[in-house]
Amino acid sequence: MVRERRALTAGLAMLVAVAASTACGGSGSAPAPAKTSSAPASDWSAGRSHPVADDMYPQFGDPATDVLHYGLDLKWDPASTVLTGTATLAVRAAEPTDHFVLDLAADMSADSVTVNGAPAADVHDGDHLTVPAGRRLPADAVRTVVIAYHGTPHLVPAPMTRPDVPGLGAQVTASGAVWAQQEPYGAFTWFPCDDQPSDKALYDVAITAPDGWAGVSGGTFLGRTESAGHGVYRWHQPNPVSTYLVAFAVDRFQQDSATGPHGIALTYWYLPADAEAVHKLTAQVPAMISFLEQRFGPYPFGTAGVLFRPEMVGMETQTMITFSSHGAAADLLHEFAHQWFGDAVTPTTWSGLWLNEGFAMYAQRLWQAAQSGSQTTTADLLLRGDQRMDQPLRSGDGPPGHYLPTHFASSNVYICPELMLNGIRTALGDTAFYQLLNDWVHQHQGTNQDRNTFAAFLDAHTGRDFSAYVDAWLDSPTTPTIQPPGAG
Ligand SMILES: [Zn+2]
Known part of the structure; x- marks a missing residue:
């Protein structure tokens, strides 16, 4: 952040006040391209984690729950500001358990929950969704939990004194857009999850929005398909991600594509009114990545990008930074550095x-x-x-x-x-x-x-x-x- x-x-x-002087050395050698996963879609072993109870904010996340993969099928309606989603979670029992505890905002209605295809008698109490597993599971048992839900997202209070963060999670703008900022927690305001840093998982996210709107998340952008007056934007995360690092926004975005050092695919998403300010920042991105690679080694992912917002924000969402259109270049460099550190x-x-x-x-x-x-x-x-x-x-x-x-x-x-x-x-x-x-x-x-x-x-x-x-x-x-x- x-x-x-x-x-x-x-x-x-x-x-x-400083006069010109010495230079500090980087290695100068060209780093190899970052590796990306070539595993088949059903191999989610890279999403395996060792979840623990968080020592600062233990009210979110469950140490018995290890989500390996999230398949999020989301639809955003700017007119009603209702988010409708189907979340398909591959969940591993991190320890023997007869239930999983997920985080899902009270604002969201869990309309149906199944475990391996069988209806589950879930309990949605406050911001927690308890899903019975059907029987006691040994450690390492994996279940497919499917949750259909809907609602209008709202920010939750941030445990911070900073005036620049009004709250955590997904927020709806006056124009009917939605976007998220969720550190240390708050992803649960827009999808059911194990909302703690120690449970990394893989993601496939599809966002459906009316024509003229675009849905943005992180990882590889697989493209837009047309469906009955709507666009479907598909995103694939080949590397494990913690919930606070998952990007999410739906707005009337314009997209630019570019190529970074040694062929890194770059995508930028921004509102047309912000184009001039955004292009001043994006022109510096390849140099930022090179600067960091010379000191800290190869950029750790296969793609990079920035999702620009008119609001004040600087968040290192993985491979798709969430950043103010009018932010400072040094702050954008900071978010790129987090791709290595964080x-x-x-x-x-x-x-x-x-x-x-x-x-x-x-x-x-x-x-x-x-x-x-x-x-x-x-x-x-x-x-x-x-x-x-x-x-x-x-x-x-x-x-x-x-x-x-x-x-x-x-x-x-x-x-x-x-x-x-x-x-x-x-x-x-x-x-x-x-x-x-x-x-x-x-x-x-x-x-x-x-x-x-x-x-x-x-x-x-x-x-x-x-x-x-x-x-x-x-x-x-x-x-x-x-x-x-x-x-x-
Ligand atoms: Zn930071």
């Missing part, structure tokens, strides 16, 4: 949000410095500015590894871990540092990770003991003074 704009201050102001490798639970935002913020600072033409010196100045924010952020929002649950995505999880990473870079040197982050992503692609696995990886990769350093940066209520091992 993009950082709140009002906090973007100290470091940026120093940019103008999307390819995703926190197991929300206490690991710093694993997303610290890394994306660091990449954003590097980009901002490069734009100034004076990379190393400027990055140091930007980071020195951020250093002054560390203590007030810890005091106001909590340390980044233990933020206040009602302060989700405050600047502490961006700035404080960014400074921690910079300390690791200082200790290792640029070459070893970027190789570390490259390996972190590409050795864990498609998985969920947490602070323990990151710390263990850091130590194993470097042969040094960073544990006290990492613990201090993530847990201390005051700005750490500890030096990383081998610094200086």
Whole structure:
């Protein structure tokens, strides 16, 4: 998620004062194209996860439920603002159980529920849908759960203090469009799901909308077909995705197609009135992807794109970023960085949000410095500015590894871990540092990770003991003074 704009201050102001200086090195070699799945549609083993109860927001998600694949057949009616859907879920029992618990907003009516074709006596209580499995299932048993539902989506309250996020989930606009922003949860406002980061799944999404409207999600766009005055837009996600990273919008979009570095297929979706501002941003996207690949290795997916909204939003929805038409280029770069940090490798639970935002913020600072033409010196100045924010952020929002649950995505999880990473870079040197982050992503692609696995990886990769350093940066209520091992 993009950082709140009002906090973007100290470091940026120093940019103008900087004179040209040295450049920091990227590898410069052309990365190989990202692999895409060639598995048959019925092989959903890549959607297998190890779900856990979330440590910050345990009210959503079920550790016994592992959704392998979502087949969403959605129809949007802009006139009535009713979303009608059929969700076909391949669900694995992650542990022995006689039922699955899914999240589905109370606003949505579950019209019928079947399990392996047999009607199920579901219970829809508040935002939870309990589906009896028919009998007690052993671990690893897989059932096909089909839920027909309809309703008008509404935002749910966000556990945040940020004024730029009015709520979570799908929202309907005055013109009859619908679009979603759902971190840390809220996908359940538009489809039944296991709404927690640790349950990644594969997706096939079909969105039906009247002529003149387009339905956008993530993954590979398989094209539009015509059906009785409606268009059907089909999307296929070949890589596992957490629910908060699934893009969704239906509006009167125009589409552009382009080609990125080494042939990455790019698609952009935007309102015609925003074309000029959008094209200024999209012209920079290939350079953004190259910039990130030079530091963090190949772009981790086969396709990329941006779904532009007139509203204020910056969300790293996987392979199809949801972003303001009039947003800043550095913020768009931030969302692209998340494709490596957050999307390819995703926190197991929300206490690991710093694993997303610290890394994306660091990449954003590097980009901002490069734009100034004076990379190393400027990055140091930007980071020195951020250093002054560390203590007030810890005091106001909590340390980044233990933020206040009602302060989700405050600047502490961006700035404080960014400074921690910079300390690791200082200790290792640029070459070893970027190789570390490259390996972190590409050795864990498609998985969920947490602070323990990151710390263990850091130590194993470097042969040094960073544990006290990492613990201090993530847990201390005051700005750490500890030096990383081998610094200086
Ligand atoms: Zn972010």
